[in-house]
């Protein structure tokens with residue numbers, strides 16, 4: 476069975492205004508102690524992974540020396556056909572680091588661009604500008620990366636459809652292979668959330684947000700990027716294998732503060748603080764803050780809630796093989812009828828037999844994917 480390894484690098488130079496992920500201020504000594512712990516954990520892992528993903532935080536903030544140590548520690552897991560991704564931010568990536576990534580087997584780079592508009596980047600509290608974003612993409616291409624993913628955000632308070640169209644035209648013109656587009660959300664305990672509470676900024680209205688998303692869904696496929704998951708678009712063959720593992724309900728191991736692991740119907744989450752993580756490891760105390768054993772039905776519901784976000788939707792046969800349940804048996808009575816009535820779902824129909832083989836989101840369903848996922852739970 477496929478499985479994934481995730482390594483969290485919990486450091487950022489500064490906190491973006493919208494971000495509620497855990498991250499600590501970077502210091503070389505703290506990061507050094509942290510990487511030593513991760514290396515020891517990696518030594519203790521002896522299984523096969525189909526994908527590796529180093530995410531953050533900001534993995535590219537690590538010094539060349541620490542990146543070298545970390546990537547060398549991952550050597551034993553490398554396989555020729557494996558997808559190996561590292562996240563980077565434009566301000567902290569350079570040719571030396573990019574060369575090291577490639578030398579150590581990293582074959583996919585994800586760049587946190589978010590926008591090509593300096594004013595928008597400022598509003599988001601990003602510390603890079605559009606020029607640095609372009610440079611990071613060009614450097615990655617020049618270094619030899621053939622699988623580049625770019626993260627974008629839409630829907631800041633001052634943005635209109637035209638501005639988002641310009642951002643999309645820029646990102647589509649970058650000759651990358653994968654684009655993720657996330658709508659801005661105001662997460663509790665972030666500076667942006669507090670600014671909204673104090674009426675210093677007004678969130679965009681739902682109709683404009685919907686218009687931006689609808690435009691994205693038609694524009695990027697016309698430029699060759701298939702819409703394969705609610706927020707993700709890829710050239711054929713460049714869908715993110717690591718995320719497909721999550722969406723296919725395959726097991727994964729997460730190392731690092733707040734990282735989540737999912738193994739044999741049980742899910743656990745690590746403690747959030749990097750110092751606490753190091754301290755616990757050194758003292759031999761459990762790193763897990765929270766663990767839950769999922770019942771068969773709960774696991775099946777969660778598998779449905781995640782899988783429906785993909786373009787393929789839920790194939791009944793896949794679902795039965797994966798969870799042991801018939802899809803409709805796990806849902807509360809009437810849930811499916813309601814979702815069909817609201818035109819959020821449609822059936823997958825076999826071209827030859829004309830039988831119903833599963834369900835997928837409609838175009839409206841993609842706009843309200845969270846509603847559909849919640850209904851399944």
Ligand code: SF4
Nearest residue numbers: 487490491494531532
């Ligand atoms: S760089 Fe990423 S993880 Fe760090 S604060 Fe910004 S959004 Fe959050």
